[in-house]
Amino acid sequence: MKLLLTGASGLLGINLALETMREHEVIGVDRGRLKSAPFQVINADILKTDEINSIIDNTKPDWFINCAALANLEKCEEDPIQAKILNTDLPGELAVACAKRNIPFIHLSTDSVFDGTKEGMYTEEDEPNPQGVYSRTKLDGERAVQQVNQQAIIARVNFFGWSLGAKRSLPEFFVNNLSDGKPVNGFTDVIFCPMWVNHLAQTLIAMLEKDLHGLYHVVGAQPMNKYQFGLEVARKFGLDESLIMPQSVEQSGLTAKRSHNLWLSVHKLSTDLGRPLPDFSTGLDGFYTQFQQGYPQKIRSYQHFDA
16 A cells, blocks of 8 residues: 655654555655655645645555644744644645545544543543644634535654654654663653554554544543653663652643643544554654664664754
8 A cells, every 4th residue: 555644754744654564555745844754755845735635646546644733832832823723724635636636644642632630531532622723723623624524534643763863753752861860750640541653653543444534532541640751761771760859840841732631542543443552662662772773873774963
């Protein structure tokens, strides 16, 4: 199958492409950050009028996954207009383009559409209540997609992995700082369900192969707070876990408000896939194995450092 994906240089985009190219033809769309990638890359600004229609018509993909977003919470607070363009308007346009051509489409959303005040797990039936610009624009993006493409998959995600610049994911933060002997904070009052990005890539492809439609929580099956997550990373990498200081997110000084409980149920997805989702320890093992094999350095070699 031929997969077209936007945001090919992002944390999800690059790992999705590298994981999926083993069995499928992958074409990534990027704005010039990638060089010498082992899959086809189209350098284009998909915000330009009719650019994405031209790309779709020229490549004729079997599947389309939208990984493009403004995902930095602080930058979204600083520039809500750009956040709306990338997180709300663009997904709607991509969904229309795919609907017109009957191309199965996945739009990536976020677990943080919830306010985090619920006791226990959130299901797909729970009413979102986003707390910041990022979360609001992502929820509006979900609704924009739903309005124009009933066959689309909307996947609320939370994932970790190695990124192009080695600074995009939470475990990179812990590994980078702890390796240098620097103390860091770990939030004890933010619960989330992290999934290794390679497992996320495999799961998204399985959803396309199963011809699923609609809204799904596509996160890890095991909830934990971010302090616990940091301890797990430190132990796996043999780093000094005593450098991780437990802290409340309310004392962090971060501009964008964070939800305290983002424990999402994956029952709907595991039922529809007919199998349980990969567990956290297996994902962390995979993340560490990549480190041992030089994977972070390999993907950084695909980056245009002047881009």
